[in-house]
Amino acid sequence: MLEKALKGSERYWGWLAVLSFFIAIGFGAYLYQYFQGLGVTGMSRDVSWGIYISQLTYLVGVAASGVMLVLPYYLHNYKEFGKITILGEFMAVAAVFTCMMFVLVDLGQPSRLLNLFLYPTPNSILFWDAIVLNVYMLLNIVVGWTVLQSERKSMPPPKWVKPLIYLSIPWAFSIHTVTAFLYSGLAGRHFWLTAIMAPRFLASAFCAGPAILLLIVFILRRLTGFDPGQKAIRALAKIITYAMITNLFFLSLELFTAFYSNIPGHKHTFIYLFAGLEGHYALVPVMWASVLLGIFSLILLIPPRFRNNEKILIIALMALVLSTWLEKGMGLVVAGFIPNMLDHVTEYYPSVYELAITVGIYSLGIFILTVLFKIALEVKKEAAS
Amino acid sequence: MDSTRRSFLKILGVTAAGLTVRPSVEALAMGVKPKGAAPFDNALTAKRWAMAVDVGKFTGETRKAAIEACNKAHNIPHYENHLHEIKWIWEEGYKHTFPGQENEHLPAEIAREPFLVLCNQCVNPPCVRVCPTQATFQRPDGIVMMDYHRCIGCRFCMAGCPYGSRSFNWFDPRQQASLKDAEGNFSPPNPEFPSRTKGVVEKCNFCAERLAKGQMPACVEACKNNELIFGDLDDHESEVSKALRKHFTIRRKPELGTQPQIYYII
Numbered sequence: 012m013l014e015k016a017l018k019g020s021e022r023y024w025g026w027l028a029v030l031s032f033f034i035a036i037g038f039g040a041y042l043y044q045y046f047q048g049l050g051v052t053g054m055s056r057d058v059s060w061g062i063y064i065s066q067l068t069y070l071v072g073v074a075a076s077g078v079m080l081v082l083p084y085y086l087h088n089y090k091e092f093g094k095i096t097i098l099g100e101f102m103a104v105a106a107v108f109t110c111m112m113f114v115l116v117d118l119g120q121p122s123r124l125l126n127l128f129l130y131p132t133p134n135s136i137l138f139w140d141a142i143v144l145n146v147y148m149l150l151n152i153v154v155g156w157t158v159l160q161s162e163r164k165s166m167p168p169p170k171w172v173k174p175l176i177y178l179s180i181p182w183a184f185s186i187h188t189v190t191a192f193l194y195s196g197l198a199g200r201h202f203w204l205t206a207i208m209a210p211r212f213l214a215s216a217f218c219a220g221p222a223i224l225l226l227i228v229f230i231l232r233r234l235t236g237f238d239p240g241q242k243a244i245r246a247l248a249k250i251i252t253y254a255m256i257t258n259l260f261f262l263s264l265e266l267f268t269a270f271y272s273n274i275p276g277h278k279h280t281f282i283y284l285f286a287g288l289e290g291h292y293a294l295v296p297v298m299w300a301s302v303l304l305g306i307f308s309l310i311l312l313i314p315p316r317f318r319n320n321e322k323i324l325i326i327a328l329m330a331l332v333l334s335t336w337l338e339k340g341m342g343l344v345v346a347g348f349i350p351n352m353l354d355h356v357t358e359y360y361p362s363v364y365e366l367a368i369t370v371g372i373y374s375l376g377i378f379i380l381t382v383l384f385k386i387a388l389e390v391k392k393e394a395a396s
Numbered sequence: 397m398d399s400t401r402r403s404f405l406k407i408l409g410v411t412a413a414g415l416t417v418r419p420s421v422e423a424l425a426m427g428v429k430p431k432g433a434a435p436f437d438n439a440l441t442a443k444r445w446a447m448a449v450d451v452g453k454f455t456g457e458t459r460k461a462a463i464e465a466c467n468k469a470h471n472i473p474h475y476e477n478h479l480h481e482i483k484w485i486w487e488e489g490y491k492h493t494f495p496g497q498e499n500e501h502l503p504a505e506i507a508r509e510p511f512l513v514l515c516n517q518c519v520n521p522p523c524v525r526v527c528p529t530q531a532t533f534q535r536p537d538g539i540v541m542m543d544y545h546r547c548i549g550c551r552f553c554m555a556g557c558p559y560g561s562r563s564f565n566w567f568d569p570r571q572q573a574s575l576k577d578a579e580g581n582f583s584p585p586n587p588e589f590p591s592r593t594k595g596v597v598e599k600c601n602f603c604a605e606r607l608a609k610g611q612m613p614a615c616v617e618a619c620k621n622n623e624l625i626f627g628d629l630d631d632h633e634s635e636v637s638k639a640l641r642k643h644f645t646i647r648r649k650p651e652l653g654t655q656p657q658i659y660y661i662i
Contacts (some may be wrong), residue, residue, distance in 0.1 A: 119549015
């Protein structure tokens with residue numbers, strides 16, 4: 012089926028060329044970082060993880076969200092998702108791959124990456140994260156590819172793939188749970204040390220991921236004529252709405268515990284995020300933008316007459332994606348380091364190189380996504396005719 | 397077709413041979429102790445190394461001397477940009493050393509005088525728990541060590557350490573002016589201690605390399621007036637055990653269960 016990716020319109024090749032251009036720039040910036048050291052980023056002794064690990068966190072959510080299609084389709088036999096489930100699976104593949112690239116560029120000694128497996132260390136959550144992410148990617152490649160191949164041959168999918176599909180459902184939950192454990196098990200980092208970190212991650216994943224997918228579907232519909240059907244779109248929009256309500260609800264739970272308990276360590280980071288701390292305000296606009304966009308998206312999503320209007324839905328989804336990205340992809344990881352373990356405030360601003368590498372990796376992920384979606388849509392078109 | 401199958405089988409055979417030879421050589425070599433790794437006869441050993449910081453005895457000069465001695469002993473580079481600092485032992489005010497325990501009515505000298513902070517050599521070190529490659533590990537005598545050659549530079553340990561005791565080599569330390577001579581060649585103050593590469597984490601190692609030679613840690617040696625009391629907590633008669641019995645001491649963030657082995661005599 013790979014040959015489907017090699018034949019395309021000028022627009023298809025032009026798009027891949029644009030992405031390649033950004034990948035090349037990112038790669039160049041990475042070479043500079045590789046030879047100079049991670050000091051060319053904005054990270055520091057105090058804020059030792061930055062935009063790379065933030066993107067890892069956000070994209071694990073995007074990857075996990077594939078399950079919001081797989082679960083209704085395969086467990087509840089919700090046929091309306093038949094056309095887009097493959098897109099969810101392929102998006103998961105691209106997202107996990109992108110996650111791994113972000114881990115790779117964050118390493119001080121990337122050539123030693125395999126030490127993760129040469130010296131397996133079960134007490135380290137990072138070890139488990141590497142395992143669950145790799146297996147999840149593999150599951151989605153195998154399931155997506157096999158089901159698509161069967162569709163091409165107009166045959167039912169082979170029986171052996173069913174157990175893998177069922178396995179991929181809890182596995183999707185596991186990747187975001189284990190990723191949350193990276194943070195929520197660290198003594199002394201009050202902002203992260205919360206038992207609802209994993210539920211929060213899942214809630215934001217299950218709204219942001221399907222929202223991104225739906226936006227891509229709208230683009231595909233305009234460009235290729237692919238139509239998943241109004242029922243599928245509306246069902247997904249409902250899932251997104253419930254997940255976003257849960258997401259903001261969980262955030263307010265965190266605020267209640269921190270401020271009603273009045274424990275300084277629990278409050279500091281929230282004060283930093285929403286009001287600034289000791290004259291440092293870098294993330295205040297980010298956090299308020301995230302909350303306001305989140306509330307705005309819900310105002311548009313909750314009333315059915317807004318949600319069922321596609322023009323409004325698109326605006327709501329864009330607001331939602333931006334809101335969750337600001338919170339997970341900017342705020343959550345960085346703010347966990349502020350104030351630092353000695354109660355000093357050091358802020359973080361990504362450097363130009365860091366941003367170039369980030370854009371490059373996203374471009375690489377979108378490149379892979381484009382190729383996978385192209386294959387899926389071509390096969391579906393062929394099977395339908 | 398035949399020839400490719402034959403060459404494939406050949407490769408398979410060689411691989412299998414390789415896989416079996418190494419374990420058998422290792423098995424044969426068992427019981428032979430490598431001589432080079434044996435400790436010096438005069439090595440200082442303990443079951444639980446610990447340190448008491450006699451805060452009241454310190455002056456600005458002794459603190460500086462202790463920090464300076466450590467920086468020299470471990471070839472620690474100096475960075476102008478505080479974002480990239482490498483710190484093994486340094487000064488912090490009371491409210492930063494013991495966050496959450498500040499109070500408005502502290503004695504003036506406590507509020508004013510900085511404290512020395514360093515790796516707490518925790519009994520339950522979170523950094524060791526989170527490290528995915530065992531590049532940071534705990535020795536039987538309690539010292540939490542770094543293997544600079546195994547560290548992948550993921551910095552999970554820096555997120556995990558509740559005391560901010562770990563530093564990352566954001567740049568190549570060997571390229572830093574502070575570790576170069578007048579001609580610009582790399583010239584570390586202590587050629588016996590390994591310099592690090594960029595991209596790995598480092599921290600205080602309780603001078604394990606000096607203990608192995610029968611020397612006290614560099615910072616302890618630099619404090620001539622017993623400001624830092626170092627020894628074995630398992631030994632009832634050690635100076636540090638006696639000091640802890642005699643004085644009331646506090647530790648940094650004891651509520652986290654890490655069991656820090658740096659005790660502050662207030």
